[in-house]
Amino acid sequence: MSGDPALAPIAAKVERGERLSRDDALALFQSHDLLTIGRLADQANRRRNGDRVFFAANQHINPTNVCVLRNTCVFCSFARMPQEDGAYTRSLEDVFAEADAARDNPTREFHIVGGLHPKLRLAYYVDMFRGLKQRHPDVQIKALTAVEVAHLARIERLSVREVLAAMKEAGVTTLPGGGAEVFSPAARVTIADRKLSGEEWLAVHREAHRLGLPSNCTMLYGHVETMADRVDHLLALRALQDETGGFLTYIPLAYHPDHNELGEALGRTGTATSGFDDLKNIAVGRLVLDNIPHVKTHWPMVTPFISQVALTFGCDDLEGTVVFERVYHEAGAGTPMWLSYDQIVGLIRGAGKEPVERDSLYQIVRTFEDWVPGQASARPEGPEGPTFAIAHRPQAQARGGRKLPVLSGAVDGAE
Numbered sequence: 093m094s095g096d097p098a099l100a101p102i103a104a105k106v107e108r109g110e111r112l113s114r115d116d117a118l119a120l121f122q123s124h125d126l127l128t129i130g131r132l133a134d135q136a137n138r139r140r141n142g143d144r145v146f147f148a149a150n151q152h153i154n155p156t157n158v159c160v161l162r163n164t165c166v167f168c169s170f171a172r173m174p175q176e177d178g179a180y181t182r183s184l185e186d187v188f189a190e191a192d193a194a195r196d197n198p199t200r201e202f203h204i205v206g207g208l209h210p211k212l213r214l215a216y217y218v219d220m221f222r223g224l225k226q227r228h229p230d231v232q233i234k235a236l237t238a239v240e241v242a243h244l245a246r247i248e249r250l251s252v253r254e255v256l257a258a259m260k261e262a263g264v265t266t267l268p269g270g271g272a273e274v275f276s277p278a279a280r281v282t283i284a285d286r287k288l289s290g291e292e293w294l295a296v297h298r299e300a301h302r303l304g305l306p307s308n309c310t311m312l313y314g315h316v317e318t319m320a321d322r323v324d325h326l327l328a329l330r331a332l333q334d335e336t337g338g339f340l341t342y343i344p345l346a347y348h349p350d351h352n353e354l355g356e357a358l359g360r361t362g363t364a365t366s367g368f369d370d371l372k373n374i375a376v377g378r379l380v381l382d383n384i385p386h387v388k389t390h391w392p393m394v395t396p397f398i399s400q401v402a403l404t405f406g407c408d409d410l411e412g413t414v415v416f417e418r419v420y421h422e423a424g425a426g427t428p429m430w431l432s433y434d435q436i437v438g439l440i441r442g443a444g445k446e447p448v449e450r451d452s453l454y455q456i457v458r459t460f461e462d463w464v465p466g467q468a469s470a471r472p473e474g475p476e477g478p479t480f481a482i483a484h485r486p487q488a489q490a491r492g493g494r495k496l497p498v499l500s501g502a503v504d505g506a507e
């Protein structure tokens with residue numbers, strides 16, 4: 093197949109380092125010429141990052157899966173109602189015990205997200221962050237999605253700014269990018285009715301950036317969104333970045349359809365996104381978000397193999413060691429729960445790239461000219477051992493889950 097002629101003017105713009113328009117972004121998503129898109133994104137990435145690929149030695153911590161949006165965020169397999177089977181809320185002691193895995197693993201970042209718990213107050217989180225900093229002063233904290241921050245502000249009757257300031261004061265360095273899903277109101281009504289709107293999500297990040305808390309941004313793709321929805325989402329992120337400069341990295345998140353109402357309604361159970369679309373989302377993200385320094389591939393969702401290939405499709409950051417992954421494994425991800433430090437370094441080197449261990453702020457922790465495989469890679473058992481295993485939710489129908497609203501349209505034209 094010869095190259096897609098629609099991409100020629102875009103290639104010329106990339107060559108000149110010019111900003112891409114909405115029509116350009118749409119043409120990229122609509123094209124099947126993946127190799128050209130990947131080559132252009134690689135060019136844009138190399139200009140910024142050369143051959144360097146960043147990763148953080150990180151540990152994910154999910155203090156609770158109880159979420160009041162459990163019945164309306166129909167794409168999520170992680171959340172539970174308070175009394176539902178499998179619902180859990182960890183005491184601070186349990187969180188600290190789980191975090192102690194960081195003593196045996198090289199760890200620079202705790203990634204902490206959970207659900208909108210009706211009773212957990214700001215004090216629980218502030219005490220958690222302080223306690224973690226006390227026990228692990230060298231580990232930075234990336235915590236709470238914009239949705240959780242807005243929820244805490246509501247139940248505490250505080251402003252978003254006050255909640256963010258309390259988090260920062262307690263030791264939070266950055267905010268993760270979750271909860272953005274896709275900003276399109278039509279898609280949001282279908283997949284995340286009652287979650288905060290796209291504008292509200294952006295407003296929380298704007299406030300964080302103003303307070304000196306940088307953050308990440310995401311887009312959940314591969315469900316009911318249209319190509320135009322994807323483009324408008326990216327353009328909204330780009331506009332906020334023009335205003336604040338506070339986004340560090342963009343992470344496209346591949347929708348996983350198992351054990352959630354949406355996957356069932358779409359008849360997609362067992363079929364996640366394709367490698368083709370995963371690579372295209374990385375590459376188009378790199379090309380459109382010309383003002384966001386990094387693009388990260390999330391291997392728990394797209395597999396370590398696709399993530400490795402993504403490193404030559406415009407991506408300069410590989411999700412780290414993770415240690416305990418629950419959100420995507422609840423949704424059927426067949427990937428490992430964690431990767432060792434060595435495996436991450438090996439994946440990056442295997443793509444002919446230069447690994448760079450970073451902290452949450454992308455400051456360099458170490459490079460690997462003198463790397464000896466096998467150092468510091470052990471992963472201990474979780475403090476509660478097998479009880480950390482995933483017990484999937486029963487299928488939605490068996491739970492008498494609510495009926496879905498009419499879907500706003502199928503994913504168009506990805507491949």
Ligand code: V47
Nearest residue numbers: 167168169268269270271308310312346347348423
């Ligand atoms: O907002 C939930 C997604 C997100 C499913 O900032 C699902 O470094 C796929 O944002 N299929 C949370 N995705 C995770 C997240 C994240 C991940 C890694 C790194 C960073 C970062 C942030 O997970 C949610 C939602 O978009 N999600 N359910 C599902 N069934």
